[in-house]
Amino acid sequence: MSWLSRITAGLTKSAANVTEGIKQAIGIAAKLDDATLEALEEALIAADTSLPVAQALLKDLKKAKLPDPLTQEALKQALADLIAARLQPLAQPLSFPASPTVILVAGVNGAGKTTTIGKLAAQWAAQGKHVVVAAADTFRAAAVAQLKVWTDRADASTKKGSVSIVPPAKEGADSASVAYAALEKAQNEHADIVLIDTAGRLANRADLLAELPKLNRALQKQDATAPHHTLLVLDATLGQSTLPQVAEFHKQIPLTGLIVTKLDGTAKAGFLLALAAQPNPLPVVAIGVGESLDDLGPFEPSAFAAALVGIDSAK
Amino acid sequence: MLEFIQEKLGKALSSLTGKGLLTEADVDTALRELRVSLLEADVALPAIKHLMATVRERAVGEAVLRGANPGQQVVKIVYDALVELLGAETPLELKAAPPAVILMCGLQGGGKTTTSGKLAKWLKDTQKKTVMLASLDVYRPAAIEQLAILAEKTGALSFSHDSMDVMVRAKAAMAEAKKLSVDVLIVDTAGRLAIDEALMAELVAVREVIKPTASLLVADGQTGQVAVDVAKAFHDKTPLTGLVLTRMDGDARGGAALSMRFITGVPILFLGMGEQVGALEAFRPEGLAGRILGQGDVVALVGKLQAAAASEDGARLEEKLMSGKSMDMTDLKKQMLMMKKMGGMTGMLDLLPGMGALKNKIDPSKVDDKVIVRQIAVIDSMTAAERKNPSLLNAKRRIRIAKGCGLTVHDVNKVVKMHEQMNQMTKMMRSGQLQKMMGKMK
Numbered sequence: 001m002s003w004l005s006r007i008t009a010g011l012t013k014s015a016a017n018v019t020e021g022i023k024q025a026i027g028i029a030a031k032l033d034d035a036t037l038e039a040l041e042e043a044l045i046a047a048d049t050s051l052p053v054a055q056a057l058l059k060d061l062k063k064a065k066l067p068d069p070l071t072q073e074a075l076k077q078a079l080a081d082l083i084a085a086r087l088q089p090l091a092q093p094l095s096f097p098a099s100p101t102v103i104l105v106a107g108v109n110g111a112g113k114t115t116t117i118g119k120l121a122a123q124w125a126a127q128g129k130h131v132v133v134a135a136a137d138t139f140r141a142a143a144v145a146q147l148k149v150w151t152d153r154a155d156a157s158t159k160k161g162s163v164s165i166v167p168p169a170k171e172g173a174d175s176a177s178v179a180y181a182a183l184e185k186a187q188n189e190h191a192d193i194v195l196i197d198t199a200g201r202l203a204n205r206a207d208l209l210a211e212l213p214k215l216n217r218a219l220q221k222q223d224a225t226a227p228h229h230t231l232l233v234l235d236a237t238l239g240q241s242t243l244p245q246v247a248e249f250h251k252q253i254p255l256t257g258l259i260v261t262k263l264d265g266t267a268k269a270g271f272l273l274a275l276a277a278q279p280n281p282l283p284v285v286a287i288g289v290g291e292s293l294d295d296l297g298p299f300e301p302s303a304f305a306a307a308l309v310g311i312d313s314a315k
Numbered sequence: 316m317l318e319f320i321q322e323k324l325g326k327a328l329s330s331l332t333g334k335g336l337l338t339e340a341d342v343d344t345a346l347r348e349l350r351v352s353l354l355e356a357d358v359a360l361p362a363i364k365h366l367m368a369t370v371r372e373r374a375v376g377e378a379v380l381r382g383a384n385p386g387q388q389v390v391k392i393v394y395d396a397l398v399e400l401l402g403a404e405t406p407l408e409l410k411a412a413p414p415a416v417i418l419m420c421g422l423q424g425g426g427k428t429t430t431s432g433k434l435a436k437w438l439k440d441t442q443k444k445t446v447m448l449a450s451l452d453v454y455r456p457a458a459i460e461q462l463a464i465l466a467e468k469t470g471a472l473s474f475s476h477d478s479m480d481v482m483v484r485a486k487a488a489m490a491e492a493k494k495l496s497v498d499v500l501i502v503d504t505a506g507r508l509a510i511d512e513a514l515m516a517e518l519v520a521v522r523e524v525i526k527p528t529a530s531l532l533v534a535d536g537q538t539g540q541v542a543v544d545v546a547k548a549f550h551d552k553t554p555l556t557g558l559v560l561t562r563m564d565g566d567a568r569g570g571a572a573l574s575m576r577f578i579t580g581v582p583i584l585f586l587g588m589g590e591q592v593g594a595l596e597a598f599r600p601e602g603l604a605g606r607i608l609g610q611g612d613v614v615a616l617v618g619k620l621q622a623a624a625a626s627e628d629g630a631r632l633e634e635k636l637m638s639g640k641s642m643d644m645t646d647l648k649k650q651m652l653m654m655k656k657m658g659g660m661t662g663m664l665d666l667l668p669g670m671g672a673l674k675n676k677i678d679p680s681k682v683d684d685k686v687i688v689r690q691i692a693v694i695d696s697m698t699a700a701e702r703k704n705p706s707l708l709n710a711k712r713r714i715r716i717a718k719g720c721g722l723t724v725h726d727v728n729k730v731v732k733m734h735e736q737m738n739q740m741t742k743m744m745r746s747g748q749l750q751k752m753m754g755k756m757k
Contacts, residue, residue, distance in 0.1 A: 042360055045354060045360060045540065046359075046360055046540045047540070048539040048540050048541070050354070050355075051351055051354050051355075108537075108562070108565070109424075109426070109562065109590070110423075110424030110425060110426055110535060110561075110562075111424060112423070112424055139590070140461070140590075141460075141461045141464035141465055141468075142457040142458075142460040142461035142464055143457075143461075145456070145457035145460050145461075146455070146456045146457035146458075146461070147456075148456075148457075149456030149457060150456060202562060202564060202565040202566070203565065203566060204564075204565055204566040235424060235535070235537075237422060237535065237538050237539060237541050237545070238535065238537045238538060238539055238567075239357035239537065239538060239539025239540060239542075239567070239570070239571070240354070240355050240356070240357050240539065240567075241357070241537045241565065241566055241567035241568070242537075242539075244566055245537075245566070248566075262422075262423065262424070266508075266509065266510060266541050266544045266545065266548075267539075267541045268540075268541065271539070291454075
């Protein structure tokens with residue numbers, strides 16, 4: 001299965017509701033009447049786009065040039081085009097400005113940080129990169145062991161590059177010291193990338209968020225430009241609390257990008273549209289659509305939008 | 316985040332004051348505001364529709380109470396309907412020939428393993444049960460190890476087995492729990508997507524082997540609209556007996572709880588309130604209803620305020636406040652005692668609408684409720700004359716007071732400063748400035 005069809009396979013399942021809504025909305029009516037608009041609004045809300053975004057999209061849809069007579073497919077395509085256009089600015093791949101490029105990965109508990117790091121490390125190693133992973137989640141039980149399994153798996157999956165892990169020197173060690181040691185190792189060994197796994201923390205825990213700048217300061221003792229990327233991992237099943245969550249993290253550690261995980265389910269991640277509507281929106285550097293090592297790939301707005309409104313990728 | 320639906324509804328309904336009855340059009344105006352707020356709280360559309368129908372039926376034709384804001388009146392109707400829909404407090408039912416078996420299931424990253432540990436502690440500490448924790452999560456790296464660590468932390472028995480076959484582990488865990496005659500066996504399972512047919516079939520097979528007394532769905536309290544689909548899919552495959560919503564210590568308003576309860580009809584049992592093993596709370600519909608509405612636990616707050624105001628001290632303080640006389644140190648002490656009675660500053664903040672977010676921004680050391688006790692000690696070390704006339708408090712007297720209560724002059728200074736601030740506040744309250752200031756804060 002190609003990467004693109006894999007995304008749409010995952011997303012199509014998740015788009016079932018929206019499709020249903022649109023089918024009902026069209027019914028016999030061949031025009032964008034009030035009933036159709038209401039059904040479309042509900043379908044978009046059910047995808048977690050938020051009410052204001054759904055309303056703005058429909059306002060644009062009313063203004064859009066629609067073919068006459070209107071078909072269900074044409075309506076879906078018009079809506080998908082509007083969604084894709086809004087998301088287009090978010091599609092930016094990750095850059096590697098330094099050697100080693102230091103990437104801090106943060107997020108709330110259970111978002112999928114450790115799994116995502118495992119996948120990123122494996123992909124980069126397959127491209128021949130040498131990756132050092134810092135197991136800086138020194139809080140959650142067995143977090144280091146979980147990351148170790150992933151990095152071992154990633155390292156074994158390729159002969160071209162390598163993945164090594166830097167665990168805490170002792171139990172309960174400070175996360176900043178782990179990050180520091182990982183960067184030191186990467187510099188000594190001329191590695192290409194340093195990935196830093198951090199403990200999950202809720203966005204309203206100011207005390208825990210304040211640990212992140214501290215971790216950055218430890219990195220900056222060795223490389224004043226580090227971290228080169230600070231990524232927030234977002235669970236696609238979450239709803240409207242995502243926006244304040246991103247804002248709170250951004251306040252503590254200026255974020256440079258987002259990764260959306262668990263898009264393989266019924267979750268629609270419509271909150272990306274709300275995030276895209278904000279000034280200087282953060283790019284989505286990758287999305288996760290499954291559990292295997294290569295189920296993490298680039299964010300493609302047109303595929304995402306097509307799947308969201310239920311356009312069959314097979315056609 | 317600081318959203319007071321009451322205020323919004325009040326605005327929508329301000330034209331109603333003086334009217335006799337709430338008409339359908341009036342109520343619909345209010346319900347539109349309600350829909351927006353519930354969507355922001357992540358309540359799923361089907362649940363919102365149901366709630367709005369209930370409220371419309373009850374509100375239309377209702378007489379507008381004299382003196383009451385029609386907005387408040389509708390909010391009361393909404394609040395009551397919400398409490399009803401959330402369901403009553405329900406205990407975890409574990410009546411079975413031992414071992415009672417609890418099956419934990421849900422999506423990836425919902426908090427199943429952490430909740431299993433918390434539940435073990437809760438059963439041990441409050442129900443005096445012996446508990447065994449068994450992990451069937453052979454997929455997520457180190458999940459088994461994580462549960463074993465939690466077992467050690469909570470003093471529960473830990474099931475261990477070499478096999479990485481889910482069914483073998485399930486059978487062996489049952490046999491082990493029977494052999495050791497534990498009261499409760501908690502079975503943690505791997506996270507799975509509701510649409511993953513193979514893994515859902517596995518869950519059904521596990522269920523047949525362990526025959527759970529309770530099947531709990533563990534879900535993230537921050538879940539969006541998808542909550543209904545998730546809960547429905549799990550409930551269809553493996554009939555649930557309870558819901559546990561995690562990460563409710565976060566900022567999310569927790570509409571997912573309502574969505575899941577609505578679609579399954581299964582009671583909400585517990586809320587996860589933090590990362591520590593003790594952070595599990597029994598569900599209370601009143602608290603969650605207020606939170607979903609974004610107005611805090613208004614009922615509990617009103618109750619506490621009423622109790623405090625009903626006390627003689629409260630009445631006398633209020634009288635003095637209105638009379639325009641300045642407050643002395645004895646008044647400050649009374650205020651502190653009332654504050655202490657109401658659960659201290661932290662307790663109050665928990666209940667105030669929208670203050671949950673604020674609470675976390677406040678340095679915990681600054682709302683340490685022991686501070687109140689110390690401040691009262693400072694006042695108790697003053698002479699009667701000093702209490703009546705705090706302007707007497709020169710440096711020498713302050714040093715004496717500090718020695719008397721075993722604190723520092725700095726602590727004494729703080730109380731003196733508090734007293735000054737209290738008098739400034741009361742002056743502002745009388746002149747109406749405070750209301751203006753509060754208005755600006757919104």
